[in-house]
Amino acid sequence: MRSRVPFFVRRPRAPRRYNANTPLGKPPLPELRKDPITGSWVIIATDRSRRPSDFSRESVVIKGGRFCPFCPGNELKTPPEVLAYRNGSAPNQPGWNVRVIPNKFPALRVEGTLTREGEGMYDKMNGVGAHEVVIESPDHSLTFGELPEKQIESILWAFRDRSLDLKRDTRLKYILFFKNHGEAAGASLEHSHSQLIALPVVPRQVQEEIDGSRRYFDFKERCVYCDMERQDSGAARRVVIETDHFIAVCPYAPRFPFETWILPRRHVSHFETAEPALLENLAWVMRTLIRKLDRTLENPPYNWILHTAPVHEPYMPHYHWHIEVIPKLTKVAGFEWGSGFYLNPTPPEEAAKFLRDAGLI
Amino acid sequence: MRSRVPFFVRRPRAPRRYNANTPLGKPPLPELRKDPITGSWVIIATDRSRRPSDFSRESVVIKGGRFCPFCPGNELKTPPEVLAYRNGSAPNQPGWNVRVIPNKFPALRVEGTLTREGEGMYDKMNGVGAHEVVIESPDHSLTFGELPEKQIESILWAFRDRSLDLKRDTRLKYILFFKNHGEAAGASLEHSHSQLIALPVVPRQVQEEIDGSRRYFDFKERCVYCDMERQDSGAARRVVIETDHFIAVCPYAPRFPFETWILPRRHVSHFETAEPALLENLAWVMRTLIRKLDRTLENPPYNWILHTAPVHEPYMPHYHWHIEVIPKLTKVAGFEWGSGFYLNPTPPEEAAKFLRDAGLI
Numbered sequence: 246m247r248s249r250v251p252f253f254v255r256r257p258r259a260p261r262r263y264n265a266n267t268p269l270g271k272p273p274l275p276e277l278r279k280d281p282i283t284g285s286w287v288i289i290a291t292d293r294s295r296r297p298s299d300f301s302r303e304s305v306v307i308k309g310g311r312f313c314p315f316c317p318g319n320e321l322k323t324p325p326e327v328l329a330y331r332n333g334s335a336p337n338q339p340g341w342n343v344r345v346i347p348n349k350f351p352a353l354r355v356e357g358t359l360t361r362e363g364e365g366m367y368d369k370m371n372g373v374g375a376h377e378v379v380i381e382s383p384d385h386s387l388t389f390g391e392l393p394e395k396q397i398e399s400i401l402w403a404f405r406d407r408s409l410d411l412k413r414d415t416r417l418k419y420i421l422f423f424k425n426h427g428e429a430a431g432a433s434l435e436h437s438h439s440q441l442i443a444l445p446v447v448p449r450q451v452q453e454e455i456d457g458s459r460r461y462f463d464f465k466e467r468c469v470y471c472d473m474e475r476q477d478s479g480a481a482r483r484v485v486i487e488t489d490h491f492i493a494v495c496p497y498a499p500r501f502p503f504e505t506w507i508l509p510r511r512h513v514s515h516f517e518t519a520e521p522a523l524l525e526n527l528a529w530v531m532r533t534l535i536r537k538l539d540r541t542l543e544n545p546p547y548n549w550i551l552h553t554a555p556v557h558e559p560y561m562p563h564y565h566w567h568i569e570v571i572p573k574l575t576k577v578a579g580f581e582w583g584s585g586f587y588l589n590p591t592p593p594e595e596a597a598k599f600l601r602d603a604g605l606i
Numbered sequence: 607m608r609s610r611v612p613f614f615v616r617r618p619r620a621p622r623r624y625n626a627n628t629p630l631g632k633p634p635l636p637e638l639r640k641d642p643i644t645g646s647w648v649i650i651a652t653d654r655s656r657r658p659s660d661f662s663r664e665s666v667v668i669k670g671g672r673f674c675p676f677c678p679g680n681e682l683k684t685p686p687e688v689l690a691y692r693n694g695s696a697p698n699q700p701g702w703n704v705r706v707i708p709n710k711f712p713a714l715r716v717e718g719t720l721t722r723e724g725e726g727m728y729d730k731m732n733g734v735g736a737h738e739v740v741i742e743s744p745d746h747s748l749t750f751g752e753l754p755e756k757q758i759e760s761i762l763w764a765f766r767d768r769s770l771d772l773k774r775d776t777r778l779k780y781i782l783f784f785k786n787h788g789e790a791a792g793a794s795l796e797h798s799h800s801q802l803i804a805l806p807v808v809p810r811q812v813q814e815e816i817d818g819s820r821r822y823f824d825f826k827e828r829c830v831y832c833d834m835e836r837q838d839s840g841a842a843r844r845v846v847i848e849t850d851h852f853i854a855v856c857p858y859a860p861r862f863p864f865e866t867w868i869l870p871r872r873h874v875s876h877f878e879t880a881e882p883a884l885l886e887n888l889a890w891v892m893r894t895l896i897r898k899l900d901r902t903l904e905n906p907p908y909n910w911i912l913h914t915a916p917v918h919e920p921y922m923p924h925y926h927w928h929i930e931v932i933p934k935l936t937k938v939a940g941f942e943w944g945s946g947f948y949l950n951p952t953p954p955e956e957a958a959k960f961l962r963d964a965g966l967i
Contacts, residue, residue: 275714275733277807285810288733290713352651352949353636365837366830367858372636372649421945442947446638449646450946469727476726497728500943550945571943582861582932584782584911585811586803588713 276592278498281469282457283450287498287587304544305427307386307435314349315380315436317341324349327377328406330399343399344380345407351376352442359416359445373416375443379403385436388544389426390535392437398528400439404551405524407441408517412556417443419451419555427546430573447555454552455564462563470565471512473497478510483593485600486533490526493534495593495600502575502591503542505534505600507568514561516553531568537603538572545572637953639859642830643818644811648859648948665905666788668747668796675710676741676797678702685710688738689767691760704760705741706768712737713803720777720806734777736804740764746797749905750787751896753798759889761800765912766885768802769878773917778804780812780916788907791934808916815913816925823924831926832873834858839871844954846961847894851887854895856954856961863936863952864903866895866961868929875922877914892929898964899933906933 275290314322317339324347325337334340347355353374361370381400382392389397404422411420424439425431432438447455461469477483477494485505486493493507507530509523519527538545553566581587636651675683678700685708686698695701708716714735722731742761743753750758765783772781785800786792793799808816822830838844838855846866847854854868868891870884880888899906914927942948 275712277731277733279729281728283810286805286807288713290733351636352649364858366833367642367837368640370638372638372651421947423945444647444947446647448945448947449644453946472727476728497725548943582909584784584809585814586782586805586809 280496280498281461281473283453284457285498285500285585285587287500287589289498289589289592303427303429303546305388305546306544307388309385309435313385313434313436315344315378315434315438316385317383320344323378328403328410330403339383341383342396343382343403345403346378346380348376348378348440353444355414370445373445375411375414375417375441377407377441377443379407379422379439379441381437381439387437388539389424389437390532390539392532394528394532397532398525401519401524401528401531404439404441405517405519408556411441411443412517414443415557416445418557419444419447420553421448421451422551424547424549426548427573430546430548432546451552451555455554455561458563458565468512468563468565470508470567474508474510483597485537485597486530488526488530490523491530493530495597497593499589499593499596500581500587501571501573502589503538503572503596503600504589504593505538505570505596507531507534507570508565509567512562512565514554514558514564514566515556516551516566517556533605534570534600536606537600538570540603540606541599542572542574545574547572641857641859642822642834644814645818646859646861646946646948648861648950650859650950650953664788664790664907666749666907667905668749670746670796674746674795674797676705676739676795676799677746678744681705684739689764689771691764700744702744703757704743704764706764707739707741709737709739709801714805716775731806734806736772736775736778736802738768738802738804740768740783740800740802742798742800748798749900750785750798751893751900753893755889755893758893759886762880762885762889762892765800765802766878766880769917772802772804773878775804776918777806779918780805780808781914782809782812783912785908785910787909788934791907791909793907812913812916816915816922819924819926829873829924829926831869831928835869835871844958846898846958847891849887849891851884852891854891856958858954860950860954860957861942861948862932862934863950864899864933864957864961865950865954866899866931866957868892868895868931869926870928873923873926875915875919875925875927876917877912877927878917894966895931895961897967898961899931901964901967902960903933903935906935908933 275288277286278289279286313319320337326344326346328345329336329341330343331341353372353376355375357371357373359370359373379400381389382396408420411417421442421444422439458469474492478487478492483495484492485495490510491507492510493505495505538547547570549568549570551568554561554564636649638647639650640647674680681698687705687707689706690697690702691704692702714733714737716736718732718734720731720734740761742750743757769781772778782803782805783800819830835853839848839853844856845853846856851871852868853871854866856866899908908931910929910931912929915922915925
């Protein structure tokens with residue numbers, strides 16, 4: 246399909262792997278860059294990428310061989326499913342394509358009334374919410390990047406369906422979809438899966454994006470993400486993939502090496518309003534991006550997080566849903582947690598070039 | 607010294623180690639708790655601590671045997687020192703107690719004028735700042751927790767001296783002191799050291815603490831940290847160590863298991879104004895806390911970060927310097943980065959009890 250092929254990816258090339266010895270050209274001086282949404286500053290410190298201990302990542306390899314509660318035939322070993330796309334088979338039996346179940350070790354529970362209370366000067370509420378697992382394929386042996394395009398489309402439909410269902414619960418303000426791929430990125434089971442957490446509060450990072458993008462909107466009368474899309478798509482320096490519907494870019498001030506965002510090109514604040522053509526194209530873009538990361542970085546562990554507007558908020562002209570993909574390459578995440586200040590050894594322009602050069606796989 | 611002994615630690619007990627099988631009593635239902643400073647919500651989800659993969663940490667062990675640029679005799683293998691406490695020996699020679707050097711792979715450089723500029727819609731500045739390493743002891747074989755109390759006091763003096771020196775550079779707004787202990791927490795060399803990064807901007811987490819504590823102050827006309835100190839010191843449920851000058855507490859809404867903060871009991875916004883008696887007592891508290899963590903969690907990797915007011919700001923009635931200590935116990939740090947939303951499997955009341963029970967070591 247012509248429209249899906251990014252204009253600047255001319256032909257697949259031999260894979261070019263990224264490691265500490267890959268020359269990056271003359272390293273520019275360290276630079277501080279500001280995230281235009283949250284206002285955080287990031288150090289882009291290319292000198293540090295020379296250290297041999299950097300990027301000593303663990304490739305994710307499916308080992309198999311152990312009992313897996315997510316495999317077909319073991320449906321009764323998990324909590325009963327809340328959604329499954331099936332070929333006419335009975336619930337909690339084999340014959341599904343994508344299966345969504347409550348997390349066996351839930352961080353939050355659906356039961357009970359949401360109560361807020363004080364504890365002296367402190368504030369708490371009971372842990373009302375939902376914590377579900379999206380089993381992304383019946384096939385244990387495939388990683389997310391190896392799934393067929395149609396399969397990824399089904400996963401995206403499952404996200405949409407679960408969003409629309411959970412949205413009916415007015416106690417829940419936010420639905421967070423995310424994937425931990427590989428043990429180093431927090432996955433405790435290797436069978437490909439993602440998770441959703443439905444929360445009675447809006448996560449802080451999302452709230453800051455909403456507040457920051459509102460400030461930008463108040464000042465410019467434009468959406469900051471739309472501006473990013475316009476500025477970056479022209480220059481192509483940070484663009485990885487571009488289609489009619491989406492752009493995948495390494496953001497100007499990334500916190501992590503090879504951090505990449507997927508943005509819909511047309512302004513939409515809520516993911517769950519995405520129409521079928523958009524989800525179809527998104528499946529292609531996600532698959533292509535993950536395969537590029539797998540090739541360039543040798544199957545790295547990674548996380549991705551779907552950032553979308555709070556479910557009960559009306560359409561927001563300033564907020565723009567998107568997906569943030571973060572390969573886990575550096576062990577250095579120590580003081581960053583505590584300071585909110587990030588040191589990134591790889592300029593996004595270099596990362597984007599490596600990912601573009603990986604070709605369409 | 608009587609005044610240093612927390613009133614509720616009656617006598618040293620046999621070490622009680624914390625692992626996934628340690629019974630925590632009946633797990634309470636998951637609870638959402640709000641950090642009173644930043645307003646972030648955290649899930650305290652005790653159910654999840656049952657998972658066997660949790661807390662499969664790597665104990666930090668000093669291996670030695672390799673060439674170490676921080677060891678005495680190798681002074682010329684590092685950039686020339688900017689500070690050293692010596693017994694009359696010449697600079698960059700053996701005979702020091704604590705030695706501060708520029709980082710060989712600096713994230714920021716001291717040279718040049720600070721220039722801010724735009725890049726289309728984006729903002730950047732050149733990476734002016736300082737990045738230094740504090741070599742905490744000439745002895746390669748000792749971890750921070752094994753250092754004598756006087757040695758830790760010298761390290762704190764080095765922090766203070768470097769702060770006062772760097773403060774003279776008006777380009778620098780913030781001085782961040784932190785320690786990465788163990789490879790899993792981001793340390794690339796095992797010889798005990800901490801780092802400072804002097805920045806032309808205030809790190810986001812600190813700025814949010816300053817803003818949040820100002821909101822609290824505007825509303826209550828009291829410092830939120832002083833309120834924490836008052837509320838928690840009475841109840842003792844989250845207190846780990848209490849002396850005349852400091853309190854070490856597991857905060858009400860910790861992001862990580864066994865996260866512990868050390869707060870001066872008297873309100874002070876800037877660390878570098880601490881008087882000698884305070885630093886002396888702080889050395890004892892830090893050493894005791896780290897030794898308790900080492901015993902309870904089997905020498906875990908950890909980070910600590912000194913949070914203090916921006917150097918050029920005048921005294922702040924709402925902000926209170928403190929140290930945040932975060933053992934690195936869980937691999938799950940995936941979606942947390944992206945959402946700013948934390949799942950913590952260990953209630954701080956339980957963590958504090960384990961640390962209190964470790965005794966005074």
